[in-house]
Amino acid sequence: MNIIRVSTRRVLLPKFLEISYSQRVPPRFFKLLAERFRFRYTTYTGMSDPALDLLSKTFASAMLLNADPDQVVSAIQRNLPVLTPEQEAQQTEILALSEAFPSSASKLNAALAGKKFILGTDKPSISDLITYSRVRQTVVEMWSPEEYKSNANIILWADRVQKSDIFKSHKPDESTFISTAALGNNEKKAKKEKGPKPQPAKKEAAPITPALVDLRVGFIQKAVKHPDADSLYVSTIDMGDPTGPRTVCSGLVKHIPLEDMQQRHVIVVANLKPVTMRGIKSEAMVLCAANEEKVELTIPPPGSKAGDKVFFEGFDGTPEPQLNPKKKIFETLQPNFTTNEKLEVVFKTDEGERPLINREGKIVLAPSLVNAEVR
Template structure:
């Protein structure tokens, strides 16, 4: 702890640090109890360290004792502190400030904090100096096509996350409306970006090699013209002097290969469907479809997997759900759900969706067309202790899921009618609802599975809905 540290000059950042982390300052440091307390910090006499960068770097380990910082990270913290000061400078050039904001926004596009996932005083400094500016931004500046989406998300993350634990009143926080998103930027897929660059390099190399080949062919043709005999006599002499060629050896006929055995068809079972616990980090209205939500969901995927992106240090999937108007947007925020993770990704009104959220709704009356969810609609909720990415399966139907379901085989469409809810509002699978399984809940490879198998985690926790019984789940 900085037992004898005296800080000068006093400014809002240091007051915010003292208010949130008083134990990192000398015990005799005080903060005045005034409406504008963030601008009145009284420090004890003692050695003075001038410059906020030096102060903040010095305090970093006291504020975040659980984090360790390398020399390179300390240097990076200092650089970001300098940048945050330049952003807050009233005399700064507008064009330079715009360039700095572009740099910051691009940096935060794949990171939750300035160091990636590790918190530092630099994050707090940037928040303290940039928050008043962000508060004045228009919706277009915040979430327009050229807006600073990632910077706004960073500001909201720092002011609300328990990782930082800032002591801010609601009036001091920047108001961020998650529903007011003008343009949804397509997440950058690291694998697709790498493949694109690889293709560009290959094309450039092929073009260069092609030019060399053309030049070489031209050179060969020129030499060939020089060697063409100019008279018939020369042709005859050349033919007479040519040596007879040896007869070609006959190729041995290859023995016919035995026919390949037909691929073994997978036994039809609900375990082919990759059902997992998903954590919805955030959900917004689809910019081009009134009936859709666009959710950012952590499904336990490894970094860099195709169809995923990075969000606040987590590997996530973008998922479109036709639940707008059926489930309040507030119920789609920061909650656990069950997702189908091995359907083929589809693009829905310009946004690529890489999974499907499971929800229950009443079954249609006999003779009535089934047009999907009509309401009321309830999200399938996994057990409270389930973690994002954890597999869930139907009791009695254990097995490994397919990597990706083949749309032509219609496995999901065939098995989905068996997804239901019980009288206890538990989600389950009733094999009797799927004629292809042979009726009464039994199938090849799963003899004896009868009745309804509940949707459970490995520890036996059951997935449920709020109130619907005998409902369709899709």
């Protein structure tokens, strides 16, 4: 069987992704598939293969005449598992093995040990479909019973691909399937044999941005001195929670008079892990501007009410329900919280300052401290 490697200047669509009833996908679609699924294409000459035609029919509903290539690819991707970066790297290796099939049969068989599908996914990926299209004819037409038995992982994997839900829109012609009958008693044995346990894919850590911090307007209903700590106030603050106000301990006794801690709006950090301070659980933190000589409460935008969200411009995301102290998210971000010459509370980035604003774009301010730390 001859194999033609397609030039990198011209990318052809594999036969199994062609439409069998004379419709053709726009040429721009070829390159788009190569970029999205990150593999090179080969094609077989002189091949009339019902299994490949079956795969084209699987995606036929997405490949409408004159369909937008991006929409076609998106429709196909909805039927495929999302791959991790590690799986995408492994996909390149697997497709290289399938290109070299049948000489690579033993390596491919070893790579499939202990796996349901080729990349350890729960359903077939694009690499399962491409690899299946490359091996099917050789296995069906050329392999001996001994080759079936010595490559049992390939046979059992192919059987799962053939019978998978990805073909539910077009009932397969089972006469074209790679049969497991030649395995005989070895089929059960092959299923029981355990290959190396696939390692769980490492989840990429989400980038640390101010969007993870739950910054809100709070209203101090009342504040008193902590009964067992001279430096702490204990405040009851409405933050818009359906469960009611929270208790917050703040080390502000030496900096702000008790009368200034009553019946006023402030900015709070609402998703820190609660901590017990001298016997009283503190469920948030009041945000202040500070330098070596002075500490002052930040000022919410005019018209604010308890529970209003504020965020640094460009970082309006969904905050974490509770920041994990081990990840030190707030500790990483807080050194870049500051005030500027205009008394605006800002987050410093490499691209410049991002002011702390509400939905209307109104800015949180400090009363008097410029270029001060905000904490």
